[in-house]
Structures are given as structure tokens and as C-alpha cells.
Amino acid sequence: MALITVRFYSLWRSYLGTDSTTLQADDIEDALAQLETRFGPRLREKLETAGVHLDGKIQDYSLILLNGIALRNIKSTALKEGDVLHIFPPAIGG
Amino acid sequence: MKSNAADKDIRRCVTESAESHVGQDGKAHLVISLKTTASLSSSQKVPAKEVEITALKQGIIPCRYLRNIGTVGLDGQIKLLQSTVAVVGAGGLGSTIIELLARQGIGHLIIIDNDRFAEENLNRQIMSTEENLGQYKVISAAKRVKEINSATTVTTFRERLTGDNAKSLLTGARVVVDGLDNLSSRLVVEQTCRALAIPYIYASIAGFNGQLMTIFPEDVGLSSLYGSSSDIVPEQGIETRIGNPPATVALIAALQVQEAVNIIAGVGAAIRNQILLVDARECTIDRIELGK
Numbered sequence: 260m261a262l263i264t265v266r267f268y269s270l271w272r273s274y275l276g277t278d279s280t281t282l283q284a285d286d287i288e289d290a291l292a293q294l295e296t297r298f299g300p301r302l303r304e305k306l307e308t309a310g311v312h313l314d315g316k317i318q319d320y321s322l323i324l325l326n327g328i329a330l331r332n333i334k335s336t337a338l339k340e341g342d343v344l345h346i347f348p349p350a351i352g353g
Numbered sequence: 354m355k356s357n358a359a360d361k362d363i364r365r366c367v368t369e370s371a372e373s374h375v376g377q378d379g380k381a382h383l384v385i386s387l388k389t390t391a392s393l394s395s396s397q398k399v400p401a402k403e404v405e406i407t408a409l410k411q412g413i414i415p416c417r418y419l420r421n422i423g424t425v426g427l428d429g430q431i432k433l434l435q436s437t438v439a440v441v442g443a444g445g446l447g448s449t450i451i452e453l454l455a456r457q458g459i460g461h462l463i464i465i466d467n468d469r470f471a472e473e474n475l476n477r478q479i480m481s482t483e484e485n486l487g488q489y490k491v492i493s494a495a496k497r498v499k500e501i502n503s504a505t506t507v508t509t510f511r512e513r514l515t516g517d518n519a520k521s522l523l524t525g526a527r528v529v530v531d532g533l534d535n536l537s538s539r540l541v542v543e544q545t546c547r548a549l550a551i552p553y554i555y556a557s558i559a560g561f562n563g564q565l566m567t568i569f570p571e572d573v574g575l576s577s578l579y580g581s582s583s584d585i586v587p588e589q590g591i592e593t594r595i596g597n598p599p600a601t602v603a604l605i606a607a608l609q610v611q612e613a614v615n616i617i618a619g620v621g622a623a624i625r626n627q628i629l630l631v632d633a634r635e636c637t638i639d640r641i642e643l644g645k
Binding site for chain 1: 442444445446447531532533534535536556557558559560561562563564576577578579580581590591592593594595597602630631632634635637639641642643644645
């Protein structure tokens with residue numbers, strides 16, 4: 260079990276009303292499950308209020324980096340003490 | 354190619370045409386007016402850009418750049434005038450980028466876009482007007498650049514950038530600036546810029562939020578955000594739901610232009626191997642270091 264920091268950015272930070280949290284987790288899957296339980300409903304509710312309906316869990320509609328690396332590029336799912344998850348919405352418009 | 358005698362002649366003409374001007378700092382500077390630049394360009398049969406560069410090399414400031422020199426210096430302004438910048442997309446981000454690059458005094462702009470102005474562009478695309486709806490964006494952009502800065506030359510490509518044409522469209526650019534609205538085209542630009550060894554200034558927006566990262570060939574890039582597998586990248590983000598408001602577009606485009614100036618004039622550090630996250634509503638800017 261590792262103590263990790265989760266940092267929220269831009270719109271997610273505004274909607275959740277906090278810029279970071281800590282949690283104890285064994286691996287990435289565990290951390291994401293805890294995040295979904297603690298923040299998923301609130302985030303979706305805020306988005307719904309703004310007229311945005313998104314299906315799925317936080318990881319399905321967010322960009323998530325572990326220590327600056329996209330989760331999709333990470334092979335080992337184990338977490339270590341002091342790891343940082345960065346979470347923010349995808350912005351692709353111009 | 355001009356002969357040495359012709360070069361000397363232009364230098365002499367520029368020197369003789371220079372006037373003294375007391376700047377904001379209370380000091381006198383030698384300057385050359387827009388009218389004189391145009392007149393010398395015509396009489397000496399050289400582009401206005403060459404007249405301006407000749408002047409700057411002698412410490413004579415074209416009046417139009419007087420408020421630039423304090424930040425980029427004479428050498429920086431010369432480098433900007435000698436540079437080609439490619440802007441891919443002339444819509445929201447792109448049109449503001451083009452406007453600012455022309456005012457900054459970039460020597461040559463390559464503008465790539467295959468789209469026409471539509472009513473939903475009017476909220477943020479600064480070159481769109483009620484009058485030019487339906488017109489190709491590259492045509493309006495080239496016209497606007499000419500109105501702003503006659504020394505800036507423009508090459509337009511009224512086509513969509515693809516894997517097939519990207520290399521030929523971007524070759525020769527000192528920097529490529531992102532004015533796109535989809536991820537698949539950005540991945541093509543990134544790949545092409547790596548192959549051509551050109552810095553690529555990526556940015557995107559959604560609602561009041563924007564992202565920016567400058568990618569040099571040896572840097573981490575878009576895969577650090579979206580992963581390395583191209584089949585799982587999203588084509589669009591939440592901007593399709595929360596929109597593209599004008600102030601966010603202008604803010605992010607301005608930061609992109611500053612990146613281009615930093616790189617070309619060598620006046621500041623580019624945002625490399627980091628993602629800059631801007632929240633216009635909360636007025637916050639965060640940077641996340643990206644790893645490989």
C-alpha cells in the first residue's frame with residue numbers, strides 16, 4: 260500500500276473545488292477505483308449542470324498522467340510511495 | 354541575387370532616409386517610416402522586408418517595430434523578419450496567431466486551411482466577419498496580413514494537411530504553430546515536424562481551459578498525454594460540449610506566438626517536456642513535467 264498524491268487541474272479542479280488529495284492504494288486500478296468513488300459522482304453532477312453528459316468513469320473522460328507519463332504508456336501498474344497522479348480534461352479544440 | 358554594389362546602394366539609401374525619433378525612453382533613435390520603406394522597396398526593386406532588415410542591421414529601426422525592439426532587440430527583430438512560420442489551421446487559434454505574427458514582423462507565413470468561414474466561427478475567429486462568411490479562411494488571412502504588414506509575405510495552401518502532403522507543406526518553416534481542432538491532424542503535424550527537425554508549438558482549448566506544449570524533435574510529445582497507441586486517441590475533447598469562447602482562444606494563441614518569438618529571437622525558454630494548463634476563468638496556469 261503506497262501513499263500517493265492526486266492533483267486535479269483546470270476544469271476538474273474548479274468542479275471538484277479542490278486541487279489535490281491523497282490516498283493509499285496498491286496499484287493504479289485501486290487508485291482509480293477510489294477516485295471514482297470519492298469524486299466521480301460529484302464531477303458528473305457538475306458536468307450535467309453545465310449541460311455535459313459523459314458516460315463512464317473518471318478515467319474514461321480524463322487525461323491521467325502518473326508522474327508525468329500517460330497511464331496508457333505505463334506498463335507496471337504498481338504504485339510506490341510519493342507517486343503523483345495528474346488528472347485533467349481533454350481539450351482538443353482550437 | 355543582389356550584387357554587392359546593389360547591397361551597398363540600399364544601405365546608403367536607408368541611411369540617408371533615416372530620421373531621428375525620441376522614444377518612450379527619452380532617447381533618440383534612428384528610424385525609418387513605413388512610407389519610406391515602401392518607397393525604397395519600390396525604387397530599389399527589393400522586398401520591403403529586405404529594406405527593413407538592411408535598416409535594422411545598421412541600427413535603424415523601422416517605426417512599426419519601435420515597440421518590439423525593447424523586448425527582442427535589433428538582432429531578434431532581424432531573425433523574426435528572416436524567419437518562416439507555418440500556421441496549420443486558420444480558424445480560432447490560427448487566425449489570432451496569424452494576426453499577432455504579422456504584427457510581430459515574421460518575414461514569411463505559410464498558412465494551411467481548407468475551410469470556409471461559417472456563422473459559428475464569428476464568436477472567436479478574429480478574421481471572420483459578417484461580410485466574409487463563406488469565404489475561404491486562407492484568403493481572408495492573407496488579405497489581413499497584407500493589411501497589417503506589407504513586409505510579411507504569405508504562402509497559402511487551401512487544403513487539409515494530411516500525411517501525404519504535410520512534408521511538402523511544412524518544409525522550410527523555422528517553427529510550426531498549431532491552429533488545429535482535431536487530434537489526428539496534430540499527430541500528423543508532430544510526426545512531420547520531428548522528421549523535418551522543426552519545433553512544433555502544440556495548443557488546444559476546451560471552454561475556459563487551454564493546453565500548450567512546444568515539441569522539439571528530441572522532446573516528449575503528444576504521446577505523453579494521449580498514449581502511444583493511435584487507435585485509442587480521442588478525436589475531440591469536451592470542447593464539443595462546452596464550446597470555444599473567444600477570450601480563451603486569444604489567450605492561448607498569444608502564448609503560442611510568444612513561444613514562436615522565444616524560439617526564433619532566442620529571448621526566452623520554450624515550454625518543452627511540460628504541459629502548460631491554463632484556466633482562464635480561475636486565472637491559473639499550471640505546468641506538469643512530462644516523462645518518457
